[in-house]
Amino acid sequence: MRKGSDKTDFFEQVFSVVCLIPFGRITTYGAIARYLGSPQSSRLVGWAMNVSHTYKEFVPAHRVVNRNGLLSGKHHFDTPITMQQLLENEGIEVEDDRIINFRKHFWDPGVELDRDF
DNA sequence: AATGTGACATACC
DNA sequence: TGGTATGCCACAT
Numbered sequence: 001m002r003k004g005s006d007k008t009d010f011f012e013q014v015f016s017v018v019c020l021i022p023f024g025r026i027t028t029y030g031a032i033a034r035y036l037g038s039p040q041s042s043r044l045v046g047w048a049m050n051v052s053h054t055y056k057e058f059v060p061a062h063r064v065v066n067r068n069g070l071l072s073g074k075h076h077f078d079t080p081i082t083m084q085q086l087l088e089n090e091g092i093e094v095e096d097d098r099i100i101n102f103r104k105h106f107w108d109p110g111v112e113l114d115r116d117f
Numbered sequence: 118a119a120t121g122t123g124a125c126a127t128a129c130c
Numbered sequence: 131t132g133g134t135a136t137g138c139c140a141c142a143t
Contacts, residue, residue: 010139029125033138041138042125049124051141066125073124083124 010036014048015055017109021063024090025107026099028067035109049073062086069102 013036021027029045038044045064050073052059062083066072074083074097084094093100 011141030127033125038138040126040136042127043123043137044125044139046124047122047140054141061124064124071124076124 010038010041010044011048011051011055014045015052015057015059017113018049018052018059018061018064019057020109020113021060021107024092024105026063026065026069026087026092026102026105027107027109028065030067031106031108031110032064035113046073050076060086063090063107065099065102069099071097071099 014032017032017035018027029042030039032045033039033042049059049061049064052061061073062077064073071083071087071094074080077083084097087094087099092105099105
């Protein structure tokens, strides 16, 4: 009985996962997309971040980066350095718009949330 | 209402 | 080995 609330089903799931990212951890668009069951919908995740500021809840979009660990969306924040500042504020080292030890800080929802795959 | 776009990722050549 | 092309779904204009 979807009562219209599921129109943003994908987005809400994305926001939910992003909100579940622990402090000081990061993830990738592809990881989220794969966790949602649509590994090829990674763009939607990025798009979701784009409209995250329109979402009623706060979404730590700064904890989501591309597969290369590059702060692809830094330019979309208030200032081009806001994203880096937020990450550094969480103890994540960022150099040249790239996350150092990206793999170490990587938080895979499909693994951490123990998906049944 | 329809078209284009988008903070990616993967596959193929 | 890198570059090109495509897929995906919802939002914005």
